[in-house]
Amino acid sequence: xxxxxxxxxxxxxxxxxxxxxxxxxxxxxxxxxxxxxxxxxxxxxxxxxxxxxxxxxxxxxxxxxxxxxxxxxxxxxxxxxxxxxxxxxxxxxxxxxxxxxxxxxxxxxxxxxxxxxxxxxxxxxxxxxxxxxxxxxxxxxxxxxxxxxxxxxxxxxxxxxxxxxxxxxxxxxxxxxxxxxxxxxxxxxxxxxxxxxxxxxxxxxxxxxxxxxxxxxxxxxxxxxxxxxxxxxxxxxxxxxxxxxxxxxxxxxxxxxxxxxxxxxxxxxxxxxxxxxxxxxxxxxxxxxxxxxxxxxxxxxxxxxxxxxxxxxxxxxxxxxxxxxxxxxxxxxxxxxxxxxxxxxxxxxxxxxxxxxxxxxxxxxxxxxxxxxxxxxxxxxxxxxxxxxxxxxxxxxxxxxxxxxxxxxxxxxxxxxxxxxxxxxxxxxxxxxxxxxxxxxxxxxxxxxxxxxxxxxxxxxxxxxxxxxxxxxxxxxxxxxxxxxxxx
Ligand code: ADP
Numbered sequence: 391x392x393x394x395x396x397x398x399x400x401x402x403x404x405x406x407x408x409x410x411x412x413x414x415x416x417x418x419x420x421x422x423x424x425x426x427x428x429x430x431x432x433x434x435x436x437x438x439x440x441x442x443x444x445x446x447x448x449x450x451x452x453x454x455x456x457x458x459x460x461x462x463x464x465x466x467x468x469x470x471x472x473x474x475x476x477x478x479x480x481x482x483x484x485x486x487x488x489x490x491x492x493x494x495x496x497x498x499x500x501x502x503x504x505x506x507x508x509x510x511x512x513x514x515x516x517x518x519x520x521x522x523x524x525x526x527x528x529x530x531x532x533x534x535x536x537x538x539x540x541x542x543x544x545x546x547x548x549x550x551x552x553x554x555x556x557x558x559x560x561x562x563x564x565x566x567x568x569x570x571x572x573x574x575x576x577x578x579x580x581x582x583x584x585x586x587x588x589x590x591x592x593x594x595x596x597x598x599x600x601x602x603x604x605x606x607x608x609x610x611x612x613x614x615x616x617x618x619x620x621x622x623x624x625x626x627x628x629x630x631x632x633x634x635x636x637x638x639x640x641x642x643x644x645x646x647x648x649x650x651x652x653x654x655x656x657x658x659x660x661x662x663x664x665x666x667x668x669x670x671x672x673x674x675x676x677x678x679x680x681x682x683x684x685x686x687x688x689x690x691x692x693x694x695x696x697x698x699x700x701x702x703x704x705x706x707x708x709x710x711x712x713x714x715x716x717x718x719x720x721x722x723x724x725x726x727x728x729x730x731x732x733x734x735x736x737x738x739x740x741x742x743x744x745x746x747x748x749x750x751x752x753x754x755x756x757x758x759x760x761x762x763x764x765x766x767x768x769x770x771x772x773x774x775x776x777x778x779x780x781x782x783x784x785x786x787x788x789x790x791x792x793x794x795x796x797x798x799x800x801x802x803x804x805x806x807x808x809x810x811x812x813x814x815x816x817x818x819x820x821x822x823x824x825x826x827x828x829x830x831x832x833x834x835x836x837x838x839x840x841x842x843x844x845x846x847x848x849x850x851x852x853x854x855x856x857x858x859x860x861x862x863x864x865x866x867x868x869x870x871x872x873x874x875x876x877x878x
Pocket of ligand 1: 544546612625626
């Protein structure tokens with residue numbers, strides 16, 4: 391019902407989203423919750439379209455960089471206003487194309503609005519009024535910020551609007567021209583977002599939508615010497631591939647790469663934790679957005695003297711989860727993004743069946759039979775070594791630890807090499823401080839769930855295999871899209 395209502399305010403099956411020069415066949419976009427339902431179509435950009443986009447971007451960038459930062463900011467703020475006003479339509483698209491639940495779709499649009507406003511305000515403040523530096527011999531001297539040139543933004547499907555517009559908004563605010571390459575799974579949302587920015591006043595050659603397969607279109611863009619920087623969010627392997635592509639260029643600028651990648655996020659609970667709160671937060675952290683958040687908890691380390699109680703309560707709570715149509719307000723967990731993601735999770739479940747104890751598999755409804763649904767599961771493991779790589783979906787793993795093993799637990803978490811989020815549940819201050827000080831992650835969440843980021847307040851991003859930083863939605867992100875010039 392909620393979805394039908396949203397549809398009245400703007401959603402309709404999207405028309406073909408073209409990638410220009412149309413020699414490649416159009417692909418259907420199926421609703422992940424019901425593969426029989428075609429949401430729209432899209433067409434990948436071919437080599438000619440990629441070349442044309444690069445030429446356009448090079449030609450358009452200087453004038454955009456000379457446009458006063460305040461004017462760029464005004465356009466982005468107007469785009470934020472438009473997005474806010476059209477929230478129901480964008481929410482509906484998030485539900486239909488990305489399988490997001492209604493609350494997740496609300497959060498998605500709000501975060502995108504916040505990113506646009508945050509980078510616009512920052513550009514107005516720091517690009518519009520160059521910093522005055524003391525002159526070497528009393529001369530006037532100022533530090534200016536400019537766009538680097540052509541920025542390529544390669545984004546993921548799990549936050550198809552918020553991460554997409556965060557990257558694009560920052561790159562534009564800083565004075566770059568932008569080629570936006572959304573994930574293959576969420577082209578309709580990316581296209582709608584680009585159209586919105588054009589409507590708000592971003593010139594069409596300053597922001598171009600170039601959809602396509604990552605290994606073809608993404609790779610072609612990142613090895614091109616005309617590209618000055620890449621903002622990327624996705625898997626660690628792809629970040630390495632982009633790094634190689636940029637490093638392999640024989641000419642062009644030494645490019646900047648801003649990469650936010652995966653995680654193998656843990657939650658540490660000691661015996662002073664409140665079990666009810668712990669279970670509520672573990673469920674929220676592991677299964678919200680069908681576990682498809684970079685920040686999602688995958689491993690719960692729980693001290694042995696409360697472990698049995700916590701696992702019993704976890705199983706009970708999982709029985710209550712409602713898996714199904716994300717367009718219904720009663721749904722807790724929607725589908726995963728596509729059948730490829732589902733297959734990886736099913737393979738993981740098959741391996742876990744041989745190696746681990748199943749704590750609980752949440753029930754699925756009849757409604758789930760036509761979509762890419764994976765029933766949320768929790769297993770008990772003996773050690774973190776049993777998880778070889780990032781698992782992306784509603785899968786939680788529980789490991790017991792003994793009081794004297796806290797440092798070993800922290801070392802094991804650090805040894806994964808990932809460093810995105812960590813949750814701590816404890817009511818002992820020394821334990822909280824010890825864990826927070828030693829763990830190598832970007833975001834630590836204490837006595838709460840471990841998902842969520844608030845633009846400008848609680849910026850998000852990791853270290854190690856989880857990314858280059860700086861944190862999205864934090865004060866150091868926008869400057870990475872810029873180059874500095876002193877005028878003395
Ligand atoms: P996921 O596993 O979440 O799908 P990916 O890293 O494969 O993550 O995808 C994230 C984004 O990176 C997508 O937009 C995808 O098209 C793009 N991509 C994938 N491979 C490459 C590549 N070799 N070069 C550039 N971009 C790529």
